[in-house]
Amino acid sequence: MATVATTAPSAQRGLPKWVKSPTFARILFPFVVLGIWYFIYYTLDSRIFPSPQQVAVFMWEEITLTSGVRYSSVAENIYVQFGITLMRLTVGFFIALVLGTIIGLAMGISKKVDAFFHDWVMAVLAMPALVYALFLGLALGFTSRGPILAVVIAGTPFVIINIREGVRNTPRELIDMARSFEVPQNKVTRHVLLPSLMPFFFAAIRYAYAVGWKGLVITEVFASDRGMGWTIKFWYDAHRAHGVIGYAIFFIIFALALEKLVFDPLANRAFKWRPRIDAVGLAEGDMTAVASEAVLLLENQEVEQGVDTTVAKGGNF
């Protein structure tokens, strides 16, 4: 990476080469954030704004379960809370996956079904999580049903759009050829339809999980008495800024871990056989944007260049 700088005349400015490498910049970034944090800490006239050490101590106590003595009003420890959220997310996600695959397949195959559902899918896709969070809290009470339903509402449209796009992108010539050579239907499904559907299916999973999670934590604030969303709201209500910031960092770690440890390796394994996906902008109308992003997303994973566009650019909360 650092070798690129050799042609530039600015290389004579006297800085060592390793300072100019993007990797150094990347490592520098958290220290700059820490510096800004200290700056705010010393300039902001606030009693509750914590220093980085305070937050670090809080997070350490949460992880090692040593702070439960002092704040016993939080019913469950962090592992249980995150586990509850993960359970709700997984249940809702599978419902969304099944529901979305059925509707998406139907919309991809039939234009009539597509016209029937299109506008309503787009409407649900664009609905803010806040609306159904408030509604579900009142309608279903503080059980797990509300949060699970929130994941279904948030995730299903993404599954539908990607599956629909996948069906539309299946190469027609291959199916026609298979027909004319009298290849049995189950072989066509296995060797033509499924492989071409795979990347879209995978994008659907990834989007639905990410978006479902974002909708879920907001719903847990208004429609639940446990879970990650409720826990960060607890510290907010208690006016403990170190708790809010500590949990915000836990959220970020959780999201990054999901992306880097679960979805990236899965994507690499699923698409090893496929050099490049070359289907962009085939559909007309509103869904193009989201679906072509799905394709772009897959391309980026394979080529590994530029900014990480690991999550949907539109339609998240």
Add this chain to the structure above:
Amino acid sequence: MATTLEQQAPGPRSAEEARLLALRKKEIRDRWIWRIAGYVFFLLAWALVSQIVGPNLIPGPVRIAQTIPQLIESGRFFSSFGATLTRIGIGFGLAFVLGIVIGVLTQSRWLDGFFKDAVTISLVSPSLIWALTGIVIWGFEPQGWIFAIVMTTFAVVTVNVAEGIRALPKDLTDMSRAFGVTNWRRQRDIVFPFLAPFVFTALRFGFSVGWKVTLLTEVFSSNEGIGFEMRVASQLFRMDELFAWAISFFIFALVLEKLVLQRSERKFFRWRAEAVT
């Protein structure tokens, strides 16, 4: 189908062409019929569910449609819209500018590396954590909600602008370097014109994220605006008002997003075919 059309010489319409045209017309008509059928089905299903569950818990479409004029009469409607739009204007405006600046800066590989993790974190984290963090630090001061909106939205803008940077015609930038054109002139004459359509897309995507997080910040740190009104309605168990606020602003945002922004995007960049697709 397409090949047969191309092979036909322009001239008197053949029977085949007329048949295709009729087929296309039928297709469009079918599409509209099924679309309307979808509207009828979902609205009826909604009304039915509302009747079964009880109109106080799930108000039907008719009742919500009747509530909106009541809200307008009460005088809170337009002031709430004004308050929310002001917040969007300030918060999203700042996020948009910051997002573009960072996106343009990613031309440098060093700065690209520097901002990489910031963009990733902003994309994967839910808006809730920024809303709560900003408000717990700054209270009802504007910095709180500005922080929340900026942190949630800037990366959406940056990613779209960075995509434009990546697609930048390399021959033009190389040539400008070879002829010793200054950096500022290169930015002004090559980069910015090329980025324009990408900035527009960034505006559209950013707005779709931005208005949602704005409503969320209003729930926690405001005494006016759509988000605040929605929370009050839900606390008073006025479901019809909750839905009326939500749906009226939802429709407003969708119209702005789809009709105004998307249309003008197509209009501005019609001369550039590759930018529109």
